[in-house]
Amino acid sequence: MAPPVSLRWPAGGATRVPYRVFSDPAIYQMEQEKIFRGPIWHYLCLAVEVKNPGDIRTTWIGDTPIIVTRDENGELHGMVNRCAHKGALVCLKDHDNKKSLTCVYHAWNYRLDGRLRGVAFQKGVKGKGGMPEDFDVSKHRLQPIRVSVMAGIVFGTFQDETPPLEEFLGDRITAFLKRNMDHPLKILGTHSQMIHNNWKLYAENVRDSYHATLLHTFYTTFKVNRLDMDGGIILSEKKWHHISYSKRATLDTAAEYQSAEVHSAKYSSELDGPQLLQAWDGFDDQITHSIQTIFPTLVSQLTLNSLAVRFVVPRGVDKTELFWIFLGYETDTPEQEKMRVMQANLTGAAGLVALEDGCINSFVQRGTRGSDDKASFIEMGGRLAESNESSRATEAAVRGFWHGYQTIMGFHE
Numbered sequence: 059m060a061p062p063v064s065l066r067w068p069a070g071g072a073t074r075v076p077y078r079v080f081s082d083p084a085i086y087q088m089e090q091e092k093i094f095r096g097p098i099w100h101y102l103c104l105a106v107e108v109k110n111p112g113d114i115r116t117t118w119i120g121d122t123p124i125i126v127t128r129d130e131n132g133e134l135h136g137m138v139n140r141c142a143h144k145g146a147l148v149c150l151k152d153h154d155n156k157k158s159l160t161c162v163y164h165a166w167n168y169r170l171d172g173r174l175r176g177v178a179f180q181k182g183v184k185g186k187g188g189m190p191e192d193f194d195v196s197k198h199r200l201q202p203i204r205v206s207v208m209a210g211i212v213f214g215t216f217q218d219e220t221p222p223l224e225e226f227l228g229d230r231i232t233a234f235l236k237r238n239m240d241h242p243l244k245i246l247g248t249h250s251q252m253i254h255n256n257w258k259l260y261a262e263n264v265r266d267s268y269h270a271t272l273l274h275t276f277y278t279t280f281k282v283n284r285l286d287m288d289g290g291i292i293l294s295e296k297k298w299h300h301i302s303y304s305k306r307a308t309l310d311t312a313a314e315y316q317s318a319e320v321h322s323a324k325y326s327s328e329l330d331g332p333q334l335l336q337a338w339d340g341f342d343d344q345i346t347h348s349i350q351t352i353f354p355t356l357v358s359q360l361t362l363n364s365l366a367v368r369f370v371v372p373r374g375v376d377k378t379e380l381f382w383i384f385l386g387y388e389t390d391t392p393e394q395e396k397m398r399v400m401q402a403n404l405t406g407a408a409g410l411v412a413l414e415d416g417c418i419n420s421f422v423q424r425g426t427r428g429s430d431d432k433a434s435f436i437e438m439g440g441r442l443a444e445s446n447e448s449s450r451a452t453e454a455a456v457r458g459f460w461h462g463y464q465t466i467m468g469f470h471e
Contacts, residue, residue: 063088067469068433072457073441075434077426079463080256086375092466093354094120094372097217099226101356101369102126102136104383105210106243107153112170114154118371119214124203125149125159126212129170134207136214137172137200148200159200172200208232209239211356211367227352228294234301234350237341238360239367242388246399249406250381253416255423257355257372258463260380263415264349264357264368265455267291267302268438282306282335282347282361282404289347290447291454297443298353298462300455306346306362334400337362351455353462363394364401376423380416382406436460 063084068074079085094100103115108128115126116139123139125148141148141161148161148168158175159168165178174195182188203214206223209232213223224232253260263269289304337346340363350358357368365385370378384402386395405411426432439452443461446452464470 065469067464067471069471070433070441071471072443072460072464073436075436075460076430077432077434078430080259080423080426081375082430083375086256086372088467089372090120090122092468093463094122095216096466097215097220098354098466099206099213099215099220099223099352100354101352101367102205102212102214104243104245104367105134105207105212106245108134108212110155112155112157114149114151114156114159114170116149116152119203119216120372123147124214125172125200126205126214127159127170127172130157133171134205134212135171136203136205136212138203140201141166142174142198142200143177168200172202174198209235210241210243211235211239227299228296230292231294231299231301231350231352234292234348235352235358238348238350238358238365244386244388244390244395246384246386246395247402247406248381248383250379251412251416252373253378253380253419254376255378255416255419256376257370257378258459259419259422260370260378260415261351261354261459262456263419264351265300265302265459266453267349267450267455268453269418288344289450290445291450291452292445292447293443293455293458296462297458299351300458301348301350302450302455303345303348304450305344334404335362337397337401338394351459353459359405361404362401363398364404365398366402366405380412382412 065076065078065085068076100119102117102124103126107113107115108126111128111130111132113128117124117126125137125139127135129135139147139149141163143161143164143166146161146163148159158170160166167175169175176195177189179187180189180193203216204218204220205212205214208223220226227235287304287306289302292301294300346362348360355370359366359368367383367385368380370380373379384398384406386398390398436453436456439446439449439454443454443458446454
């Protein structure tokens with residue numbers, strides 16, 4: 059275990075974030091213990107990725123490699139991807155289907171629940187060598203973790219004391235996650251990108267409704283998501299998770315953007331392919347754009363009819379891998395699926411959000427380097443972390459993230 063880090067949080071709590079947390083390797087290691095291997099539920103994969111007996115999906119919790127399997131009885135299991143013999147990775151593919159798990163190094167073989175089945179040459183060769191007489195196969199297995207499924211998402215935690223998943227999420231967060239995700243899901247496409255910044259900068263970014271229509275000019279230009287639409291911010295009871303939503307049909311005026319001289323409002327809104335912005339009403343609440351975050355690393359998004367999950371994996375103190383999975387429902391018509399695929403281009407690899415967020419977060423990483431004694435100023439919309447269902451011109455959800463971070467890490471003013 060890494061020694062505790064001495065850090066006094068600046069006065070102001072969640073409205074002041076010391077830049078040191080983005081660049082200190084000791085803090086990064088402390089996060090692995092307290093957050094990623096602590097009493098927190100983490101995104102592992104989608105249940106549809108391990109729907110058949112023998113299905114295997116490799117993933118991560120922080121920097122720890124994880125295996126998710128479905129056994130021959132249909133039960134889901136999670137375990138650390140580390141052989142009980144010498145610590146090698148056991149599963150090397152992102153996806154696979156096998157009747158058992160075998161480490162390529164010395165051929166130790168495990169059941170799909172992680173229990174050791176057998177060891178090559180356990181009795182030696184021709185009566186010589188082999189394991190000691192008291193070697194007990196039942197005492198060696200892949201390290202298990204707890205798993206729980208919610209709305210088609212498989213979550214995992216290392217700790218027995220982690221509260222039940224619905225309690226961890228809270229009622230409103232659970233309900234909205236089910237709204238978007240509790241359907242027969244179909245994966246339409248995936249991609250990942252390396253972003254050159256600390257993972258917490260991305261966690262901030264996806265909670266920041268303030269920047270969304272300023273940095274992402276197409277949101278405003280093409281009236282996909284604007285602050286002058288009806289919408290709001292919902293924080294969970296613990297403040298760690300959030301929902302930001304807007305309703306395109308309620309756009310009333312462009313005056314606010316014009317008076318603020320927002321550059322995106324000055325652009326022409328003509329689009330050569332207007333069908334990109336056409337959408338059907340998938341829900342009866344009029345919400346056409348939503349970003350939902352689950353502390354610490356998961357995002358569920360709906361942009362018009364484009365449904366996706368994003369999750370980040372820390373790859374070092376100043377490097378993060380961002381994964382996108384674009385989704386539809388098994389009940390979609392061919393025309394609806396085509397629309398979802400087309401609209402994935404608004405935010406995915408061919409669009410702008412992935413590019414712009416990766417770029418701006420690296421600007422913050424570079425700008426804060428060497429300024430450990432300085433801190434962010436996060437007071438848009440006030441100083442509290444609380445829901446606001448009348449405005450999204452706020453950093454309340456960002457403050458909610460840092461409230462949770464301080465609580466878990468034990469950093470006090």
